Amino acid sequence: MITLSGLSKHYPTKTLFSDLSLRISLRERMALVGPNGAGKSTLMKILAGVSEPDDGTVSMPVGYRVGYLPQEVSIEGEMTAVGCVMSGDEELMRLEEEMRSLEKRLAAGETKVLDRYGEVQSRFGLLGGFEQETTARKVLAGLGFDQPRMDAKVSDLSGGWRMRVALARTLVTNPDLLLLDEPTNHLDIPSIEWLESFLQDFPGAVLLISHDRSFMNGVVGGVIELAGGKAIVYTGNYDAYLAEKERRALALESAIARQEEEIAKTQDFIDRFRSKATKATQVQSRIKALEKIERLERESVQKTVRFTFPAPVRSGDVVATFSGIEKSYDGRMIVHPFDWTLRRGMKVALVGPNGAGKSTLLKIMAGAVAPDSGTYGTGTNVTTAYYSQHQLEILDPNHTVLQSMESVAPDSETQTRIRGLLGAFLFKNDEVFKKVSVLSGGEKSRLALARMLLSPANLLLLDEPTNHLDLPSREALVEALDAYRGTLVFITHDRYVIERIASDIIEVVPGAIRLFMNHRFETYRAKRDAILKAPPLAQPSAPSSSSSPESPKKEADAGEIEGVERRIAWIEKEVLELESQVEQLEEASRKEGAEGKRAASKLVVARKKLTEKTAEWERLGSLLERSPQRQS
Secondary structure (H helix, E strand, O other), X not given: OEEEEEEEEEEOOEEEEEEEEEEEOOOOEEEEEOOOOOOHHHHHHXXXXXXXXXXXXXXXXXXXXXXXXXXXXXXXOOXXXXXXXXXXXXXHHHHHHHHHHHHHHHHOOOHHHHHHHXXXXXXXXXXXXXXXXXXXXXXHHHOOOOHHHHXXXXXXXXXHHHHHXXXXXXXXXXXXXXXXXXXXXXXXXXXXXXXXXXXXXXXXXXXXXXXXXXXXXXHOOEEEEEEOOEEEEEEOOHHHHHHHHHHHHHHHHHHHHHHXXXXXXXXXXXXXXXXXXXXXXXXXXXHHHHHHOOOOOOOOOOOOOOOOOOOOOOOOOEEEEEEEEEEEEOOEEEEEEEEEEEEOOOEEEEEXXXXXXXXXXXXXHHOOOOOOEEEEEEOOXXXXXXXXXXXXXXXXXXXXXHHHHHOOOOOOOOHHHHHHHHHHOOOOHHHHHOEHHHOOHHHHHHHHHHHHOOOOOOEEEEEOOOOOOOHHHHHHHHHHHHHOXXXXXXXXXXHHHHHHHOOEEEEEEOOEEEXXXXXXXXXXXHHHHHHHHOOOOOXXXXXXXXXXXXXXXXXXXXXXXXXXXXXXXXXXXHHHHHHHHHHHHHHHHOOOHXXXXXXXXXXXXXXXXXXXXXXXXXXXXXXXXXXXXXXO
16 A cells, blocks of 8 residues: 655645645556646655655555656667666666676686575566566557667657657556656557556556546546645546546535525524524524534636637538648658548548658648649638647747737737637736746647637648647537537547547558548547458458449458558568577577576567467468458
């Protein structure tokens, strides 16, 4: 049991929490939620031992290992990504260093260290030291790393990939308690799904902070709400927390109403009979009873964003058309040729791994980038508004919030409406005179969204609009997009937003763009998973007289075949790498001493993996040969 007793943390202008007590069981998976500034990250730092409380204690079992991923990390140096991940387990690094030292002493004839060497080697193996590199590569692969990127220097990676290295380094340390502060930042949907699966199987305790509702629903079994300096524990996932919080709020409101009614009756009796001597005793009794009542208080309501997109002018039925467009950068094709018609009222989510071309496709639609070939055109009466992934960077830091709005407002816009719109985005009173340069990431995101609302558009293009937004602001955005009556194309890694909003899905992956029209996200995901798992290809029924070569069934079969072919190609690469690894380990295992023993231990793991991959390669090859598409 992890026990927090009487914790307090104060700053000159604010007290985050005072006399806070909490217990977390050793296999608990909990989300830490609450309004911005409530102290969530500070509490996590205290648990991680990187910050000290002003008062109170944190008690953990002896030898308890804690892994901590802060919101912002700085990873530099010439180490490779896989090397950096392996270096995260300090105990393993220490044991390996001691093993090497002992091996040198043994080689020099110091047999007296043999027992110690056996103890260190046993401990090293018990902690997974011999499989350390394999484990590191497996975790990195789950987070979207290919082989070249795993072996690239950390200093050559972008900030987003460095964050993934930091996450992988935390995950492989085999901690008893895993503390994750916004772990899904910089992750695409496949990586988020992998992390979700990893945490579901993780044997220790997990405490996380996240603005990703779907992720929390898939991982946690409890929620700790930090608000007003108190910690309130709820059972169940995030949706269950919201339902229970609402139930408690209704129960409290009902109790307050009953108490107020009782107080009013008592006060009425006192006022009516205060001057009557015959009722003096009863009046005094009621006065004392009234003084003893512990008044129930309503919970403070967190200020939340509330807005709607203005009704746009109706566009024609055809909003936009793509005809054979393609786009390359540095000789690498990003957007592959495809044809498509976007129609009025569609709400399309672009999904796929980072770097596959989603943002480039959206930039082409916004006119920010020109295609290399093909054409993109908009239909009748189409007006476009574009929210770029780097929208916050184009805000002038020297402007005030009000000036930033005025700089994009139509001449006819009144300051009263601008101030009202800013108020809806929580910029009230003197806050409109704050400089953009001092705003937080969430405040800048709210300002950027507010600027979009000044000019009604019937085609919205949104690239990661939920970045930096807290959960209430995300929910407000979802409600506004759900009510929006124009046409929408958007990119987000928040699956909850896609599930709520998207009527159609376009999957952008390296080498292909696939259309899943009239597919909700869950339906798309089921089809995608079926392709990746490569089930046996269904034999098509005899074609009817109305079927055509371009029928949806044939397109689906072609998509399945392409998915199997991609999987085979990927496994072939893995098999070749494993065969090379086995060859090297076989040679190393013939050596005398500890080095040979370590190689022999790794060889067992590599051979098993090679057998599994070869069997899968043969199975998929057999399926492909039996495919009617291949046989025809």
